[in-house]
Amino acid sequence: MSRKRKDTAVLIEYRGLGTISIDELAHALIEDIQAIKEEFNVRFCENVRLRIPVTNEYGEPLIARRDCGARVNKIDTFHYRPFCLDYDP
Numbered sequence: 001m002s003r004k005r006k007d008t009a010v011l012i013e014y015r016g017l018g019t020i021s022i023d024e025l026a027h028a029l030i031e032d033i034q035a036i037k038e039e040f041n042v043r044f045c046e047n048v049r050l051r052i053p054v055t056n057e058y059g060e061p062l063i064a065r066r067d068c069g070a071r072v073n074k075i076d077t078f079h080y081r082p083f084c085l086d087y088d089p
Contacts, residue, residue, distance in 0.1 A: 010036055019059040025052070 012032050014025065036042045054062045064072040 010040070010042070019055055019057065022052075 014020075014028060017024075017028070020028075054064050056062055066072055
């Protein structure tokens with residue numbers, strides 16, 4: 001019996017772009033999210049994670065650090081959720 005993956009997530013891959021600036025990534029994300037919204041009628045999402053492999057301009061891995069020198073592995077967003085939508089069904 002084969003196991004079919006029943007994942008409802010939409011995966012967008014940026015590997016083909018190679019090393020790009022964070023500003024270019026932001027622009028690509030905005031365009032792709034707008035396309036998902038318009039072309040596929042997606043209106044809501046849940047438990048989204050964004051993994052950004054940090055490099056220098058040559059593609060060499062870097063460690064993201066805070067001003068105090070501490071390593072950054074995870075950032076929790078402080079994005080404001082409107083009260084009318086701030087519930088978990």
